[in-house]
Amino acid sequence: MRATLFIPLFFLTITCLSQHQPLVGKSHTVNLKSITQKDKRYFEIQHLESPVPGGDSERDHLLKLKQQISSKYGRKSHLINQKSSSAAPDPIIQNGYEGSYPTGSVPCDNTLAISNSGLVMTARNSSYMIYDTQADSALVVGPLRDFIPGIPGSLNDYDPKVIYDPMEDRFVLIFLLGNAPPSTYIVTCFPETSDPTGDWNVYFLDGDPFSTGHWSDYPAIALSEEELFITINLLVPGGSWQTSFHQTLIWQIDKMDGYSGNPTLNSVIWEDNTEGGIKIRNMHPVRGGIYPKGPNQFFLSNRNFALESDSIYLVEITNTIASGTATRNITLLHSGNNYYLAPSARQSISDSLQTNDSRVLGGIWENDEIHFVQNCMDTASGNSAVYHGIISGISSGSYVCSGDYVRDAVKDYGYPNIAHIGETASDDKYILSFEYVSPVDSAGTACVFYDGVDYSNFNMIRKGEGVLNALSGTQERWGDYTGIHKKYNQPCSVWSCGTFAKSDNSYASWVSEIRTQSADCSSSIGIDEKPSTFSEFKLYPNPSADLIDLKFVMEKTGDASICIYDISGRQIEQLFNGNVKKGENLLTFSVNHLSAGSYQLTIVTDEEEIAVKSFIRK
Structure with missing residues (x-):
């Protein structure tokens, strides 16, 4: 037990083929309905800027690299926008709502999930909201600290991620707490029932799991049929960009333990994720398209800091913890089309927006293909763009990787995410959401539809009203990610959450539904799913x-x-x-x-x- 935080942490390490089995004890249960306005910690002082992915030295190094590639591929102003005569039809942007909360710091780090009954859970730095789309009203709104009552405010909470499990009709929420060992944790929250306003079981995963003096940064999550997967980076506090990165870990967790509130989580940590002697950095788990997959789980990475590259790392965990036979496979692929380090995005003021590195920001596995997205540069225009990669041959292991660009002659695009929007597993239809800005366009959020062959026009989800201007200096935070999630019982509907600039130049989050123009998508599957009137x-x-x-x-x-x-x-x-x-x-x-x-x-x-x-x- 860490006496200063009153967080029960048990730790037992079993080493086997780069696997470690931590014994993670349940911390507490929290009921969101029972939290009164007085209980909410509105009064806490938060640092305005959340921790930079990889640390400040990584940010400084990135700026130098971006200057190099921008000098090689300068911005051009004579190009026309990407749009062909065979372009895919535009998606339908439905009405939305503002998902912001007054205690949020920057960047927003938007994340979102939607249940089959139409409940939307959003989170950002450092707050959350549960919204009923049927009643058009917020059920619960509050700071992330609602989930960790009694924890000292000196430990900052940030980098939330939320996902919906259609098999169990539950959300899962994680976020980071603290960024200096030994006070570094991955707070992992499982609701006990399908009512997200009720009881949540809360576990503290040790952010320094091997007691080596590191802290955990930049989580990403996915659900399989039986398990929860979390990827995380271990960093050295205060190190240079070359030395601060230690390794990327994969947490593999039995999700039913969390839903049931078991005293301990059955979990495994996969470490030493390398290929050819190179540490694989910033891995991102791949989600199922129509439904969560399993028992195998895939992860993606690339050469995040390369000025240009076509290398893609595909990592596979081949079975569940319970099977006792899980193994890890790592494959280096080449897409044939290079991705390039994205330049900083331009605003109408001198302050530019950070686009970070080229890490994979979202991936979907369906119809024997994995589709993924990341930031990149469009060398034809010199602008920041979206790289859309596709890996085929998943079931056979005869992988073929390709890549394309979603770009604009004027606008900078950044922080994309992706969701499947096909009506069946064989429909190669996807929504790519992202943020946009230019010297003549206020920072907003947008999307394109991909029909398996071509992309639609640029479709604005929420237009910006001003500029993003919250920090001192000449660069503003923009990402570090956006949220998008399929509504599983309405296959041609997805929901997104992105950042837009308000008229007072502050950051805000916008939540909206996006649909395809299919005639079968005018309503949900059959009757809207309703709570059962039966006791079971x-x-x-x-x-x-x-x-x-x-x-x-x-x-x-x-x-x-x-x-x-x-x-x-x-x-x-x-x-x-x-x-x-x-x-x-x-x-x-x-x-x-x-x-x-x-x-x-x-x-x-x-x-x-x-x-x-x-x-x-x-």
Whole structure:
């Protein structure tokens, strides 16, 4: 136990093929509904600028590299915008809302997830919001410190990441606490139920897991069918950019332990992630497109600090912790199209916006391909742009990597993210969201649609109103990332969260829904998913390619109809229509005759009670 923080930390290391098994103890449970306005720590003094990824010396080195590449590929003003006659159709930008919170520092570090019932959880430095899109109102708004009551305010909280688990109907939130050993932690929060305003189980992962004097920086997360994965960088406090980076770690965690509030998390740390003697830096986990994948999990990285390169690192963890057979594979790929270190982005004032390095910022795995995005330079214009990479042949291991650019002749683009927006697993359709700015465009957030062949026009999500001007000096923070998330039971809908400049030159976050123009996407799958009126209503396994068990409890004997609907709301099959006895009931049904994709199962009783659950046919 660390007596000064009252955080229970147990640590046991078992070394095997660069695996370490930490014993992570549960810290506490917090109920968001029970937190009063008086409890909220609005009064705490926060440092305006969150820690720089990699530290200040890394930022200084990046500026020198950006000057070198900008002198080689200067900005041009005579180009026309990227738009071909065969361009993809524009997506539909729906109404949105401002997701900001008054205690946030800069940059925003926007992250977002949406549940099947339409609850949106957003977070930024250093606050969170849970918003009900059906009621068009915020359920809970507060600082991240709501999750860690009693922790000293001298430890800064920052770099939040949130994700939604459609298999368990829960969110997962992580954020960093402290940036100097021994007070450095990855705060990992699991809700006990599908109600995110209720109880959350909170665990403190040690940010210096080997007691080597390092701190954890820049997390990224993904969920598989059974596990939570977190990537993190270990850094030396105050070192130069060459020496401060120690290594990138992969945390592999049994997510059900967290949901259940087990006293300890079954977890493994993968270290010594190298290829050809080179440490792989800033790895990013890859998420499933239509649904979380598993048991294998992929990660991506590149040569973040190279002036130009086409090297892509593909890392694979081949099984679950519970299997006892998990291994790690590392493959170096070459895309053929170089990515270049992005220049700083220009505003209408002398203060430019930082674009950081070329690390991968988002990745999606679907239809035997991995799509990923990162910052880069468009050498044709000299502007900051988006690099969109594709790795095919995932199932066979015969990988082929390619890359393309999303760019503009005037605007600088930065901090992209990506989400699958296809209606089925075979639809190669994606939304690439990003931030934009130029000397004539205030900082805002935008997106393009990729239809598997071409990109749409630039589509503005939220126009900026002013400039970003919060720090002293000539450079402002812009990233370090943006949020985007698929609505799993509405396959051609994603939600994004990005930064825009307000009229008072402050930073704000904008949350918005983005849809494709498909006729099948005008509404959710079948009926909107509703909380079950039954005391128990579960589908398992989900997703499935064969059999699914439906388990439910009737409060009293009565007639019930059980049906399957497709994404357009069309009834596909009536599984049962008849009398059901009071108590626990089980219905096993086959889905092997259904096409791969998303469906909903409904139960309607003779009293017109309706319960709806989504499921995936793999």
